[in-house]
Amino acid sequence: TFVVLEDCIRCKHTDCVEVCPVDCFYEGPNFLVINPDECIDCALCEPECPIDAIRAEDEVPAEQQHMTALNAELARHPNWTQIREAREPLPDHEQWRGKPGKLAFLDR
Numbered sequence: 001t002f003v004v005l006e007d008c009i010r011c012k013h014t015d016c017v018e019v020c021p022v023d024c025f026y027e028g029p030n031f032l033v034i035n036p037d038e039c040i041d042c043a044l045c046e047p048e049c050p051i052d053a054i055r056a057e058d059e060v061p062a063e064q065q066h067m068t069a070l071n072a073e074l075a076r077h078p079n080w081t082q083i084r085e086a087r088e089p090l091p092d093h094e095q096w097r098g099k100p101g102k103l104a105f106l107d108r
């Protein structure tokens, strides 16, 4: 499966969802995740993200290993819904680009 990394939090550009052939992205208030039960490993989404926030599961950086389980968990969150079409990124995304420690700002 592919995994959305912390960098997406508070940015959420959504270019990724446009290319997914199985529509397996699920979004919350300031982040989105890939449902590992639905992802078919096509790899189309990875190059679409303008801030490089998507990786294959076996290429997730060591310090972000927790993101694999978090994608699976949040994809089942009752308030998180499927997202199929791109929209504008979050208004202050430029300010948050590349900031460390974004997991603390995840809204569920």
Ligand code: SF4
Pocket (backbone or CB within 6 Å): 001, 002, 019, 020, 021, 022, 023, 024, 025, 034, 038, 039, 040, 041, 042, 043, 044, 045, 046
């Ligand atoms: Fe969708 Fe393919 Fe990305 Fe999986 S790898 S989330 S199927 S676009």
Ligand code: F3S
Pocket (backbone or CB within 6 Å): 004, 007, 008, 009, 011, 012, 013, 014, 015, 016, 017, 032, 048, 049, 050, 051, 052, 053, 054
């Ligand atoms: Fe997030 Fe990148 Fe998609 S910022 S919403 S993973 S295009």
